[in-house]
Each structure stands twice: as structure tokens, then as C-alpha cells.
Amino acid sequence: MSFDIDRVRADFPILSRQVNNRPLVYLDNGASAQKPQVVIDAITRAYQDEYANVHRGLHYLSNLSTERYEAVRGIIARFLNAPHEDEIVFASGATEAINLVSYGWAAPRLQAGDEIVLSVLEHHANIVPWHFLRERQGVVLKWIEPDADGSLPAQKVLDAVGPRTRLIALTHMSNVTGTVVDVAAVARGTDVPLLVDGSQAAVHMPVDLAVIGADFYCVTGHKLYGPSGSGAIWISRARQAEMRPFMGGGDMIRTVTRDAVDYADPPLRFEAGTPGIVNQIGLGVALEYLMGLGMANIAAHERALRDHARDRLRDLNWLQVQGDAPDKGAIFSFTMQGAHAHDIATILDKRGIAVRAGSHCAMPLMDFLGVTATARASFGMYNTLAEVDALVDGLQFSRELFA
Incomplete structure (x- = not known):
């Protein structure tokens, strides 16, 4: 099977639903991924x-x-x-x-x-x-x-x-x-x-x-x-x-x-x-x-997501992304001055964007980074470049609220 993002997304019924009257943008894959119809x-x-x-x-x-x-x-x-x-x-x-x-x-x-x-x-x-x-x-x-x-x-x-x-x-x-x-x-x-x-x-x-x-x-x-x-x-x-x-x-x-x-x-x-x-x-x-689908194909798609997200998030000079190793996966944890991670996640949720906020079961790492919590957007194989842009738009909206 070749990797066709539209076909892949069609295999996951939950991705077609709305949350808070917005299309679901599911970016909590690091915690748990959604399930394709064949698994269900x-x-x-x-x-x-x-x-x-x-x-x-x-x-x-x-x-x-x-x-x-x-x-x-x-x-x-x-x-x-x-x-x-x-x-x-x-x-x-x-x-x-x-x-x-x-x-x-x-x-x-x-x-x-x-x-x-x-x-x-x-x-x-x-x-x-x-x-x-x-x-x-x-x-x-x-x-x-x-x-x-x-x-x-x-x-x-x-x-x-x-x-x-x-x-x-x-x-x-x-x-x-x-x-x-x-x-x-x-x-x-x-x-x-x-x-x-x-x-x-x-x-x-x-x-x-x-x-x-x-x-x-x-x-x-x-x-x-x-x-x-x-x-x-x-x-x-x-x-x-x-x-x-x-x-x-x-x-x-x-x-x-x-x-x-x-x-x-x-x-x-x-x-x-x-x-x-x-x-x-x-x-x-x-x-x-x-x-x-092919794990190499999935990895290539997620590298494109990672690179696009990295470029877009770098433009937000008021956002602190934790960790930027060159070959990192498509996982981005971040903090915003003046806003708690839970506040960020709540605002994004109102726009249908699911991210995770907290210590991510990694308290020694939080201590090393000097933070108590981060918001985390973690991408999966069914995410799209447009969803990266939706995340950035949501973060900019959050910034305006807390600025």
C-alpha cells in the first residue's frame, strides 16, 4: 500500500468528527493514538x-x-x-x-x-x-x-x-x-x-x-x-x-x-x-x-510534519520549545510566557485542537528543563500540514488572549 494521507485519514472514523463545533485536530498521539476501522x-x-x-x-x-x-x-x-x-x-x-x-x-x-x-x-x-x-x-x-x-x-x-x-x-x-x-x-x-x-x-x-x-x-x-x-x-x-x-x-x-x-x-x-x-x-x-502502509513511508510523512512544525513554531518568538535535536521525532513540547500549559491546552481545545498539558510522566525531565509543565503537540501518521497550521493559528490566538 502506498502512503496516501487522504486514504489513511479515511481509515480513522473519529477524525471526521467535530469538537466544540470545529473539525477535530488530534495532536495527542504521544499519549494514545486513534484506531483505524480495521482494528475496531x-x-x-x-x-x-x-x-x-x-x-x-x-x-x-x-x-x-x-x-x-x-x-x-x-x-x-x-x-x-x-x-x-x-x-x-x-x-x-x-x-x-x-x-x-x-x-x-x-x-x-x-x-x-x-x-x-x-x-x-x-x-x-x-x-x-x-x-x-x-x-x-x-x-x-x-x-x-x-x-x-x-x-x-x-x-x-x-x-x-x-x-x-x-x-x-x-x-x-x-x-x-x-x-x-x-x-x-x-x-x-x-x-x-x-x-x-x-x-x-x-x-x-x-x-x-x-x-x-x-x-x-x-x-x-x-x-x-x-x-x-x-x-x-x-x-x-x-x-x-x-x-x-x-x-x-x-x-x-x-x-x-x-x-x-x-x-x-x-x-x-x-x-x-x-x-x-x-x-x-x-x-x-x-x-x-x-x-x-510501510514504516519508512510513515517516517517520511512525519518528517515532513516535523520540519513544517519546526519552521512555523520558530517564527513564534514568544514560544519556548523544549528540545530541538536535529533528528527528533514530530513531538513538540512548549511553554508560553504568561500562560500555564493547562490554559494553552484549554484554549486550543475550544478550537477543536487536542494537545496534552502537564509533566507527561517525565518529572525528572521537567526539573532538568526548569519548568513544572509544558503543553505538547505530538503528531501521528494521519496528521496533515494544514493541522500544523491550525495549531500555530491556535497558539497565536492564545497569545493574544494572554498578552
Whole structure:
């Protein structure tokens, strides 16, 4: 499928609605993306015509549901170019996925004084699980700060690695500044295990795990135009072998007796209980939709949006955009003198423009930037150059109100 923006927009029914008697301009994709009709239809079909619990059922519907559900591992593996589909562990999203690594891999291996290197660009999902280890086991969190333009050079990460470093945990793309981190260069430069939060990056550009060379890479479905409550983490076989189960219950065991438990092989070992069956099926459909469009095509379209937005926003000398790394994604967080971020978002909403305001689950970054909150416009594959202009017009209107 070639990338035709009008055709793409037609696939998303919500984009045709109005908000406050204005055409919806949805620029909150960094929080959650909208869903194409094929995903909505797949969810409806799964509940209406095909639903049953997965695994071990002998009847037709259980077998069909299991087939649909398990096929998603292969789809995710293809989307990320993962070596083996059994390295794909389902999760409800990146938060659960990173907690799985914290509890299942890091906690049994790290001791007081051992270090985890991470950056102030991280989302709380890639911060709080490591604070658990700091609080409970005396693990040291070693922080890296970006350059003045928001860039985070790989060498700066590598320079922070020391003899007690046991893990590097990095975002692939900041959800606040759009900074893209060269995680492949980090992986090449050290033998220390690397966890990458791909929640933002996997939405906006091709991801090739064979090139990146990380040990853990997580994605979250609701940003990938799929359902909330869906996602996955790729864990190399070598790291899987070092992990203990995160949660105990059904589906992650072979046998249970009064005296012992025999755990299932990965990935089921890390997937206790009845999973989000329909959510993951919906995610699989969303990823097939993205691959049909072509991630390189999506990335090219979003680069055009980024460049146009960057040029237009630079003309607003009263607007402070946070972070301007050269190869950043189409994410713009900003402040305006005399107006709180929540005020900006409220005024834009009256014009049908949806942006997010607050700390964006990135309080260490807010502290580094010297702000308490920003407004954020985050673009997706269905946004247009005209919507960039609508945002700028809305910001100019906001400025006039607060000037």
C-alpha cells in the first residue's frame, strides 16, 4: 500500500468528527493514538463471533481464539525484526513489560551498590521500577543529562558506564522532546545489558532489533494505533534464561503439586493468568496495518510534519520549545510566557485542537528543563500540514488572549 494521507485519514472514523463545533485536530498521539476501522472491526469480531479463552481448550472457539492470539507473536516479531517469535512476551503495555524485567531479571541479580544507568529523558515507566530496586536493594541510579538542544549522544551514555553498572535503561525516543537516542551505538559500545523503551520510537520509524542489538525492547499497543491494555517486550533468549517469573498463576506452568511447581518454557512462563486476548489480537491487526502502509513511508510523512512544525513554531518568538535535536521525532513540547500549559491546552481545545498539558510522566525531565509543565503537540501518521497550521493559528490566538 502506498502512503496516501487522504486514504489513511479515511481509515480513522473519529477524525471526521467535530469538537466544540470545529473539525477535530488530534495532536495527542504521544499519549494514545486513534484506531483505524480495521482494528475496531477486529475487536468487534473477536468478541462477537470468535471469543473464548486461549490455550488448552479443545473446542472450536478456543482453538480459533488461540490461533488468532498466538499469531500476534509472529506479527510483532516481524514488525520489530526479532530473531525468534518465542522471544516476544505479551504485556499490557510498556509499564508492565519494564516491571517484568525489574522484578524477573534485575532484582535477583543486582546488589547494593550496583548501578543502573538511565537518562532524565525517561518516562516514569522506565524510572519507577528502578526506584523500587534503589529503595529495596540499595541499587544506585546513575543519571545522564541531555545536551542543550535535547540530544543525548551515545558516547555520553557510554561514558557513564562503570565497573558496577549492571544495566542501561534508555528511551529510544523521548515522549517530551522527540529526541531519538542512538541505542544501537550504545549497544555496540558496551557489553552491559541494554533495555530500550520503544513506546514512542516504534510508532514513528522502522525498528530493527537485529541492528539495535539490545537485550530488551518493549512496545505499547495503544500508541501503535492498537487497543489499550496491549503490548509486548522482546527479551533475548539468553536473558529469558536468566529470569524468574514475574507473576504466578495459570498458563505459566506445566505442573503444580503440593510441594513443587514446574514452570512453562518462555514466553508463557512470563504470562500468568488469562491474558488480554482481544487486545492483543487488535494489536496484531494494527501492526499489520502499519506494515501495509510501510514504516519508512510513515517516517517520511512525519518528517515532513516535523520540519513544517519546526519552521512555523520558530517564527513564534514568544514560544519556548523544549528540545530541538536535529533528528527528533514530530513531538513538540512548549511553554508560553504568561500562560500555564493547562490554559494553552484549554484554549486550543475550544478550537477543536487536542494537545496534552502537564509533566507527561517525565518529572525528572521537567526539573532538568526548569519548568513544572509544558503543553505538547505530538503528531501521528494521519496528521496533515494544514493541522500544523491550525495549531500555530491556535497558539497565536492564545497569545493574544494572554498578552
